[in-house]
Amino acid sequence: MDIRIVKIGENSQDYIEIGCHKTDENINEIVSFIKSRQGAVEGTKNDRQYQLPVVDIFYIESVDDRTFIYLEKDCYESRKKLYEFEQVLASRRFVRISKAVIINLMKIVSISPALNGRFLCKLTNGEEVIISRKYVPDIKERLKG
Amino acid sequence: MKDRIKEIANSYFISVTLINAAIFATGMIFRPEQTFGYDAYLSPLILGFLTLIPTLITYSSKELTIRQLLFRKAIQLLLDIVIVIAVIFAESEINSETVTAAIGVSVSIVIVFAAVHVIEWTLERRTAKQLTEQLAEFQQRNSS
Numbered sequence: 235m236d237i238r239i240v241k242i243g244e245n246s247q248d249y250i251e252i253g254c255h256k257t258d259e260n261i262n263e264i265v266s267f268i269k270s271r272q273g274a275v276e277g278t279k280n281d282r283q284y285q286l287p288v289v290d291i292f293y294i295e296s297v298d299d300r301t302f303i304y305l306e307k308d309c310y311e312s313r314k315k316l317y318e319f320e321q322v323l324a325s326r327r328f329v330r331i332s333k334a335v336i337i338n339l340m341k342i343v344s345i346s347p348a349l350n351g352r353f354l355c356k357l358t359n360g361e362e363v364i365i366s367r368k369y370v371p372d373i374k375e376r377l378k379g
Numbered sequence: 380m381k382d383r384i385k386e387i388a389n390s391y392f393i394s395v396t397l398i399n400a401a402i403f404a405t406g407m408i409f410r411p412e413q414t415f416g417y418d419a420y421l422s423p424l425i426l427g428f429l430t431l432i433p434t435l436i437t438y439s440s441k442e443l444t445i446r447q448l449l450f451r452k453a454i455q456l457l458l459d460i461v462i463v464i465a466v467i468f469a470e471s472e473i474n475s476e477t478v479t480a481a482i483g484v485s486v487s488i489v490i491v492f493a494a495v496h497v498i499e500w501t502l503e504r505r506t507a508k509q510l511t512e513q514l515a516e517f518q519q520r521n522s523s
Binding site: 247332333339340342345346347348349351364367370373374377 | 383386441444445448449452496504506510511514517
């Protein structure tokens with residue numbers, strides 16, 4: 235496999251591009267490794283532990299004192315509390331949108347009004363999550379920064 | 380809390396304006412000959428305040444789902460109708476004319492209630508549009 239490193243301008247974002255004939259196990263492994271280098275959190279599903287790449291997380295929700303991590307299709311449980319995730323992921327494009335949910339801003343497609351001063355954000359996997367009015371100013375501030 | 384007060388104030392002033400319009404419309408239909416003193420100017424303010432009380436029913440420490448909220452909104456509307464009818468017709472005799480007027484008032488409450496929500500939704504849609512635009516810029520800046 236040929237490996238090429240291309241220098242890009244200072245104003246451009248770093249990126250990794252993989253050229254391949256088809257996405258096989260090897261390619262998925264490389265992608266998982268690259269993603270894990272950008273940070274991962276531990277999650278449990280069916281009594282098995284997994285390292286979940288932060289960039290793949292859609293949102294994290296706290297329900298009845300239990301914390302769940304949602305990826306595109308799967309859901310994992312975590313022992314960490316929501317506020318712990320909030321602290322850890324604050325610098326990773328995550329923001330609190332309600333009392334029980336922290337969301338990955340990179341996974342939101344659009345925001346629309348819901349009832350009672352709340353908003354509904356549509357995610358790239360088609361799911362919809364409610365934004366509480368209380369957190370709207372924080373989200374605005376975060377998007378500016 | 381500050382946002383909640385701001386939202387209630389918004390809702391109050393939109394309601395008062397629409398109640399004024401509703402009083403004009405129902406008055407012209409049912410009692411066009413009726414005249415009032417200056418104290419009549421107070422009634423939209425009082426009715427606006429009274430219809431704010433049932434908004435407490437939509438408050439919850441937990442995040443309500445859309446379905447739960449719609450259910451509570453329906454109860455709020457029902458309570459609005461009961462309160463306004465009770466205040467307006469408290470000293471009236473029950474006869475066919477009063478019943479017709481009460482139906483007219485109820486319909487106007489439903490219209491005002493719906494209009495308040497449509498106006499609020501329109502204002503929120505503008506905020507949502509701004510947020511979506513800011514989000515797209517944020518994602519572009521941070522895309523890797």
